Amino acid sequence: MDVKEAISKRHSVRAYEDRPVPEEKLNRVLEAARLAPSASNMQPRKFVVVRDGKRRQELARAANGQSFVGEAPVVIAAVATEPEATMTCGVPRYAVDVAIAVDHMTLAAVDEGLGTCWIGAFSQEKVRQILNIPDRYRVVALLPLGFPRWEASMKVRKRLEELVCRETFSE
């Protein structure tokens, strides 16, 4: 599958089939995260792969009760290991470094016939506790992963003209 196709096919999957994700597929998704770029190539990120059903249910409860998080056969927690670092441009580095890796995984998942849904609505403290993540680290996203139960609907997006201006900024 080429990149354009993966980008256009990716959508948030909130219903998963009740079948496991083969380890080879999971590893290829994780490899996409490993290859993602990061500021100064520091790679300040870790990924906790959760297959255990009880732990997935706990994560779903910590994610405001979003039950599909627990229904996915795999949940990946993406963790920033240097959450204090700021880039020269003044933007915090950690969210960017982790987000790129998560996005790579969402696209690699499509190529494997798998679906994901970026989860940002969760309790930082509860997820840290469930996964035994030290307080000095920050969980940036949870990513349920599994075979989608149905196909995507249309993407709702702004028009390109609303997003792009040429040469200088304009509202």
Ligand SMILES: Cc1cc2nc3c(=O)[nH]c(=O)nc-3n(C[C@H](O)[C@H](O)[C@H](O)COP(=O)(O)O)c2cc1C
């Ligand atoms: C940073 C971020 C946080 C998100 N958090 C959640 C979430 O907690 N629960 C959820 O169901 N979807 C969540 N989403 C998915 C968005 O709702 C979704 O990407 C958006 O509606 C566009 O739809 P699409 O992904 O199907 O293209 C999140 C997406 C991003 C990028």
